[in-house]
Amino acid sequence: MLPRMIVDEQAEVLGNRTLSAEYNVVTLAAATIAAAAHPGQFVMIKTRPGLDPLLRRPFSIFEIVPGPDGAPRGISILNKRIGIGTGQLADVRVGERLGCLGPLGQPWPIVEPPTSAWMVAGGVGLAPFATLTDALVERGVRLRLFYGARRGDDLYYADWFAERGVELVLATEDGSRGTHGRITVPLVAALDETAGDAPVAIYCCGPTPMMQAVAQIAAAVGRDAWVSLEQVMGCGMGGCYSCVVPVKTVGGPPHLVRSCTAGPVFAASTLHWEGLAHHG
């Protein structure tokens, strides 16, 4: 595991861009976290001061935002309004300050050429892939993004990835953009078209059933795959043991590990997916 140096920045909200009724991108002046973060790590944000809600919420670091001199000035968060905390983050105003704790968790493993990286994102699961793209582009790794959503209008930031040379493969459940159906359909087709000895690593983040399906697909063709899980978290620091997920053990029942410190990124083959699905 990485040696951890964790800070709590009272980060000024530099921007809050509404993408739709559900989605927004908040930019936070958390320069220390931005400079220290690795792709795939997360922060715990106090979405409102005071006691209700009492706890912070975990959010993937979306982009590292540069200042005028090019040095990291802050981070952005891709947010989907789901509950109280995400609703508050949707409504924050520029100039407010939010407690931002991080960087936390295990980052994505970084592959090197000639391995290609295929990123598989569902909805707000796009969040941990911007920093990964930056890191892999810098190394000259060829990238594809398999990106699925309910509707074409929900495929945010596709251009951001295209501008960085990422090959886009899109799918929507209503068929309004890309392949009609789930993103696993074009993923399986692409794997079928790829020589078995061509090195491809798969990175996945999205709803649990999607990640489970991608894990099975990757296992069936013997490809390395990593997933980034999203669990209810109390502290993000390993203190509370609320965010546990089941991992396989050799010859024994699954063992529960903390997704904040052992994850959120896991090798897909190490997780006990049936147990994870049961956790809801």
Added chain:
Amino acid sequence: MADLSSPLAALTLRNPLMAASGCFGYGVEYAGALDLASLGAVVVKGLFLAEREGHVPPRIVETPAGMLNAIGLQGIGVHRFVKERLPELRALGAVTIVNVCGVTLDEYCEVSRILSDHEGVAAIELNISCPNIKAGGIQFGCSLHGTHDVVAAVRKVTTLPIMPKLTPNVTDVASFARAAEEAGADAVSLVNTFLAMAIDVHTRKPKLTNVMGGLSGPAIRPIAVRMVYECRQAVTIPIVGMGGIASAEDVVEFMLAGANAVQIGTANFADPFIWSRVLTDLESYCARHDIGRLADLVGAVQTGTSTASEPACRPS
């Protein structure tokens, strides 16, 4: 600079702040955020003899100014703790108090004996109050005889200071503090969480897989202060108070009620940097009120009447 040191049985803590068991992992998780040696003590997560997996998630749910948890005492067991975590805690300079769990009296004794055989354990907190496990624990803590028996049994196997952690889920907590004192406890800590429940009104299901859980956080603080106050009237051994502490003023409130030291738990989840802020604010409080020695505040609440210690509904 005021003297913040906290005499506690055979120990003299650097200050009265302890990290509460179950809210701070095994302490080492927080070494990247703070100097563990700056705390009065670290009370590590409860340990049985064997490893435990705990409950199926969801394990926590937030409620107004508080949270429910039903973790189920997931833990690495005492053997792995002394081998893997205790050396790290010693290297970090942490004053380590171990929360000891048991399903039987023998298990409490065996875990305590193993800990006593290792350098680096400052004291034992006996967990007779976790509301989230079926056997052991709170079964002892909800019976005066059970409380007495656990403390008396562990007293025979260790010379380490013993501090049973009391449950608030009883009618008269002071009688439990007395039972612990009579059985040879060096201190008592209170309160553990309040047994509680939250229901999703749309699905009609409990929000926790375990159905019920323990309520902690600022929501419980006034009840915890009252219970510490009641225990202070009942026993002479030190009291370690806890329940929703989130500021230096909360620490002082518990000390005035009768706590010699305090534990911070849930507030550390929201702010792992709370410790240095509370210590700084305690210094400011002492300066403002011209207090040379923080320990002089213990039990110094001025109730104004001699009968105030008698609650109106004390059970007979």
